[in-house]
Amino acid sequence: MLTTIIQENTYQDSVTLMVLSNHVSSLEGINKVSIMMGTPANLDIFKSTGFYTEELEAATPQDMCIVVDAETDQTEPLLAAIHDFLNNQTKQDSGDKKEVRSWKAALEELPGANLALLSIPGQYVEYEARKALNQGMSVHIFSDNVPVDVERELKQFADEKGLLVMGPDCGTASLAGIPLAFTNVVQKGRVGIVGASGTGIQEVATLIDRLGGGVSHAIGTGGRDLSTEIGGISMKAGIRALAQDESTDTIVVISKPPAKAVREEIEQLLQQITKPVVAFFVGEHGLAPDNHVVYADTSEETALLALGKSTDERTRVEHIPGEATRIVGLFSGGTLAAETADLLALSFGVEADREHRDGFSFDYEGNVVIDLGDDVYTQGKPHPMIDPSTRIDFINRYCDTNDSIVLLLDNVLGYGSHDNMAGALLPTLQALQTSRPNVHVIVNVCGTEQDPQRYSAQKQLFESAGIFVAESNVAAVEYALRMIGNEVPQFEQKAVPTVASSPQTVESSEAIQQLLRAPKVVNLGLRSFAEAVASEGGQSVQYNWQPTAGGKPHLQRLLALMS
Template structure:
């Protein structure tokens, strides 16, 4: 067991997005084995216990106290990292305050800036309902980044918002672009004619990025939160979002992205779209629907959703950049041994994990997963892989007490090195998501571990989708080039990456 040091900053509340960024930087400091930078809520204390970072000082912290716990082998380096973390908290906060005005409450913010029309809530889940309701009472749209809000409270918020023709995005809404302003995790997407409503954050990022790369863009991307399409909630935000986009003059096409909701929600969505005088595309991943008309279509995959949306709105050809040649794919197939047959997928979120399973199922292949298409193939996220296995590394078991895998690659890198030791594995399939909120150089994280993996098994092929646009801060071209230089087969579409992985492994 390493040395642990704890610092509790009394009454220093910071939101979870802010703390995730600090946590990521601290864990990269010299001598740090692991770290927790979070508020002292009871839920977070449980996460600290699970991570082995719960200390006596942390136990005494209150929900408004900021707790920093750092573990490492060398005590002096741990203490140094603790000071570094403290400086980051105040330095980053100072920088943000210099570029934005701070207020003590939603009411005070609205009183000084009455033109505010949307409030982003990023508090511990137990406080999110209260703050969201305060915003709704002031007639403001709401995005709730926070998770762990009970379904019954989510429904109360959304029904109240519906009555006032307001949006409640979330809880657990990670992505939105409203009025050209990105919220949460988002890509820099050109303005264009497509309006998107989605209960799948990564799915929104995939489709909007593909539209951008093909030369189109969006009017808005409304993230509903994954629970919205459950029958308990009834798709309230999904339906409100469709109605808002239907009356938006610049929105020419409405696109809907989600894991399969119940048949009831699908039928209700279709009923609404039939009343809208605009083309619409529905991609309920894995749901096999028949087109309703020439202007209301079901898309089979995320790439299909982007393509059909593009074709409704543009006269030119839908064309994506080609980063990998057929020759490179053939060489990858030729390099495999006769015993290599299986795919191991390591994904930053559930949407691409789910889509990959669906694409595999169309070829008669069922994959094991912690987020399975077929519950007979369910395994735990930390269980050993068997045969074809795809893992959602954004699932709760991986993000307790640490940043999202779009930011922190530790579990993915550990898992990759484990997977290549299996001599029956043909392909390691993974995604990299660019944009604001994500790791600022994700390709370098994966290239580092791929080099190690090749020293263990030089026969395995690596296939990746890079989800992003040319205007994302990481630099799309730079990220792709790093991966290509490491011998990775790279695609702009998660759909195409899964199809190529199948072509190689099941040759």
């Protein structure tokens, strides 16, 4: 049944009426509605679409003509709906921050951008990193799967231009308090960190924060930087940058033991600066101080020394109850696992597992330390800092025993990590308390009060379930060793590093100094990284990156030649 409603002298433009027709055609009880101004051309359309009625003959071009196809009279609800639509045509602005899809637009949106943060597939890193470097921007490469020769070329190119490349596979960094990638929110302070190991930086930085100190910058280099192939290019640039930086008083260097030739260059460079230096080469011990450079044996010592505190100023509770026969460490942080393995190896008088097969950092007489962030466990799965499922599997597997064991866990907080890992692990841990009372759990929470998850809140969650939270990664290992009746490794007391007397002879480029003063970030890839920058008051633009030229290599090559 066709019903005709003519609203005289009511003008709406045709687009509005088309939108309106669609809108009200979806009303219940209505098959279809056609609404048009009564012009001769529109009356023809009414005819050709089967909506013409005799009443339309009287319509003029100034009249809004409504023809309804409905089983029953729907005039009243229809007119109400039309009225409602016409009176509420504005749309709420989404208020979204502008996002871009090209370098050009990114630089227009954020003039003076000086850092590109890349979390894109490894095969595209070289192309985009070069673009950034060519535009005078430093680069933070979160992505992995970047060939080592590409890494070397990028770093050499950057070095020639006085720019910095952090990464590849650089999980964490923070410049002037602006968090980059997976990063804790640490109080601002006078300690500058440059490190080749992600959770090594995070553990030291968060300890510094919890000890009442602060960090000026944390520069990541990527895990391969101190290899012979790369030659520590980024580590050296980072050291020079912090040496020059006015907001940094003390420099912390963190890395796995470097290749020999690289180590000599680093040591030489450290001698050329005047600021006190604390160097921590994970797994190396007994290194003698060298003027103003002091070598720490653990992450905890590193934090204490960097704040000018004595290494015996660490805090420990008197005693935690429980006895066990062996230690099972299930870690999300690679360096936290490596340091744990190192301390266990020292205690047992054996070598730590250097092969790292299947993420095993240590495996001796039932004592195991596993890095669940190893590539073996992250193929097609999120990292265990984000997704608890792999760790829950491993907890259930390794605790399915009548042995009395100490279960060591880390909980790494900060931007990028799970927003409540304690809450995610608790059901599993609480079930264990009933089914396996022989399992003693010790957790190290790597985080600060300013982190989105809040250190105290995560600690409280564990403690309310009767789970012990240690003061640091090192403290957690020490408690565990005591529980199995092992010796705790003892390290020599160190003198706090002092300011060098000889004049400083290193210099850092203006571009890198500018970067340290005020990072402005073009974020290619994971949107949450740009959000983290903005949350801490930094400037960033989100570049919704897609592979150039649809990822077609021959077109990419032609574009490179034609640009």
